[in-house]
Amino acid sequence: MVESEQVPRELKPFLDEDGRLTQWPSRQKVQRMAAAMLAARFEPGREYSEREANELLRRWHTFEDWALLRRMLFDWCFIDRDSDGSRYRVRPAPPPPRAGWGGAA
Secondary structure (H helix, E strand, C coil): CCCHHHCCCCCHHHECCCCCECCCCCCHHHHHHHHHHHHCCCCCCCCEEHHHHHHHHHHCECCCCHHHHHHHHHHCCCEEECCCCCEEEECCCCCCCCCCCCCCC
16 A cells, blocks of 8 residues: 555545556656556566566556556666566665766866
8 A cells, every 4th residue: 555645635536445557647757756666566686577567567558558657767768688488586776876977066
């Protein structure tokens, strides 16, 4: 279950009482919030077969489109996959930007 106070306000209308996505948001900003929430369900350092990744995603949404979710997680760099799509793993969080590396100094 997802703690309601941890869920961004814009994402709440798309979740049921168990914290599962009930539909894919239309706004990209909210889609990214949903993708981040789903990526957090993957265990860091663990590899998942395609079937295991689908099962994990299936548990966290109700609209039966795990392929869309898997594709969005990969396209937005939340997860990596082998080139043949057989193995998946969550990407580690990128380090914060360092001063002088494109961020504010």
